[in-house]
Amino acid sequence: xxxxxxxxxxxxxxxxxxxxxxxxxxxxxxxxxxxxxxxxxxxxxxxxxxxxxxxxxxxxxxxxxxxxxxxxxxxxxxxxxxxxxxxxxxxxxxxxxxxxxxxxxxxxxxxxxxxxxxxxxxxxxxxxxxxxxxxxxxxxxxxxxxxxxxxxxxxxxxxxxxxxxxxxxxxxxxxxxxxxxxxxxxxxxxxxxxxxxxxxxxxxxxxxxxxxxxxxxxxxxxxxxxxxxxxxxxxxxxxxxxxxxxxxxxxxxxxxxxxxxxxxxxxxxxxxxxxxxxxxxxxxxxxxxxxxxxxxxxxxxxxxxxxxxxxxxxxxxxxxxxxxxxxxxxxxxxxxxxxxxxxxxxxxxxxxxxxxxxxxxxxxxxxxxxxxxxxxxxxxxxxxxxxxxxxxxxxxxxxxxxxxxxxxxxxxxxxxxxxxxxxxxxxxxxxxxxxxxxxxxxxxxxxx
Numbered sequence: 001x002x003x004x005x006x007x008x009x010x011x012x013x014x015x016x017x018x019x020x021x022x023x024x025x026x027x028x029x030x031x032x033x034x035x036x037x038x039x040x041x042x043x044x045x046x047x048x049x050x051x052x053x054x055x056x057x058x059x060x061x062x063x064x065x066x067x068x069x070x071x072x073x074x075x076x077x078x079x080x081x082x083x084x085x086x087x088x089x090x091x092x093x094x095x096x097x098x099x100x101x102x103x104x105x106x107x108x109x110x111x112x113x114x115x116x117x118x119x120x121x122x123x124x125x126x127x128x129x130x131x132x133x134x135x136x137x138x139x140x141x142x143x144x145x146x147x148x149x150x151x152x153x154x155x156x157x158x159x160x161x162x163x164x165x166x167x168x169x170x171x172x173x174x175x176x177x178x179x180x181x182x183x184x185x186x187x188x189x190x191x192x193x194x195x196x197x198x199x200x201x202x203x204x205x206x207x208x209x210x211x212x213x214x215x216x217x218x219x220x221x222x223x224x225x226x227x228x229x230x231x232x233x234x235x236x237x238x239x240x241x242x243x244x245x246x247x248x249x250x251x252x253x254x255x256x257x258x259x260x261x262x263x264x265x266x267x268x269x270x271x272x273x274x275x276x277x278x279x280x281x282x283x284x285x286x287x288x289x290x291x292x293x294x295x296x297x298x299x300x301x302x303x304x305x306x307x308x309x310x311x312x313x314x315x316x317x318x319x320x321x322x323x324x325x326x327x328x329x330x331x332x333x334x335x336x337x338x339x340x341x342x343x344x345x346x347x348x349x350x351x352x353x354x355x356x357x358x359x360x361x362x363x364x365x366x367x368x369x370x371x372x373x374x375x376x377x378x379x380x381x382x383x384x385x386x387x388x389x390x391x392x393x394x395x396x397x398x399x400x401x402x403x404x405x406x407x408x409x410x411x412x413x414x415x416x417x418x419x420x421x422x423x424x425x426x427x428x429x430x431x432x433x434x435x436x437x438x439x440x441x442x443x444x445x446x447x448x
Contacts, residue, residue, distance in 0.1 A: 034094055138159065162185045178205075248261070394430055
């Protein structure tokens with residue numbers, strides 16, 4: 001059922017983005033009296049799942065969910081209809097239109113993607129506002145227990161201050177800042193220390209596996225999550241969500257402080273204090289010879305941690321007018337972060353190419369349960385990502401057509417039909433290779 005929910009959200013989001021992107025080409029084409037022969041969601045090689053002709057345009061749904069297209073008369077595009085290009089040009093064809101009109105038609109899809117992403121982010125800011133843990137409120141530093149964090153030279157209690165000289169506003173953004181940044185500064189015992197982020201950091205991050213979870217947490221209370229079957233404390237009066245506040249009378253605020261105390265009492269009996277709701281209980285337990293209690297660490301949300309007094313969250317509510325600049329800023333940050341990551345993907349030494357994913361990776365970012373906020377947040381991100389990707393100067397993408405049109409406008413020389421045909425084929429080969437590589441990474445990760 002979880003897979004169905006994820007897949008349904010992915011298909012719905014993808015369909016919405018494709019239709020609106022192609023509509024961005026369709027509308028200016030119609031405004032400039034250019035004939036649109038087909039308007040398709042997904043590709044229809046050999047046959048269609050659905051099609052209906054209205055006026056001069058066939059509207060349909062293909063069976064290959066790799067995108068969509070509009071077939072514009074007199075244009076070398078996904079259809080590769082070269083026979084039409086051998087005929088004399090007609091006034092309703094794309095090739096007969098002025099270069100500036102062709103440029104607007106080609107930029108229409110990208111324009112819609114960016115506008116859609118901005119609009120969604122504005123609406124999300126207006127409807128939900130922002131709720132996050134300010135990095136400056138993590139006053140006792142981070143909890144380091146993952147090897148990746150250790151490799152970065154971090155220690156429990158370190159306060160992360162800046163990345164590339166810029167302060168970090170949200171604690172939730174730390175992982176992304178490590179991906180995008182080159183260096184960072186921490187405060188340790190009152191001293192500010194500068195550290196370099198290893199060039200292969202993303203490679204190390206990917207090698208952890210997609211289910212490894214965050215590699216950095218704020219310092220966390222000792223929350224009982226459960227008791228193992230072979231625990232010496234299996235029948236003790238412990239319950240999930242109990243918070244250990246003291247060991248043999250020694251106060252305990254964070255989980256990372258517990259091990260040093262337990263090591264003092266290996267193989268002995270101890271008394272712990274736990275907070276359960278509004279009451280505090282003292283419970284007798286046995287420590288193993290390895291200094292363990294045989295319990296699992298439980299999880300708490302940031303909201304729970306705030307209620308317990310560990311951290312103070314920041315909540316911002318926006319009026320519609322206030323949401324407009326906030327939505328624009330969110331869109332700009334999403335775009336710039338994505339561009340930084342893309343640069344690292346094309347740098348083999350970073351190993352970031354190993355994190356490149358296809359349809360499985362994209363589908364997996366949707367939540368296992370329906371959440372309107374999550375769905376629209378992901379859709380806005382994908383819309384901006386799709387807009388930027390289509391702007392890349394690769395033949396077969398909108399950006400490739402834009403480059404050729406701009407060349408014509410600057411030089412006054414129009415590229416030949418044969419050149420455009422070969423460029424389109426080359427572009428398709430590049431895109432198919434990237435598609436196979438990205439989805440191949442997904443398959444490899446499934447078997448790891």
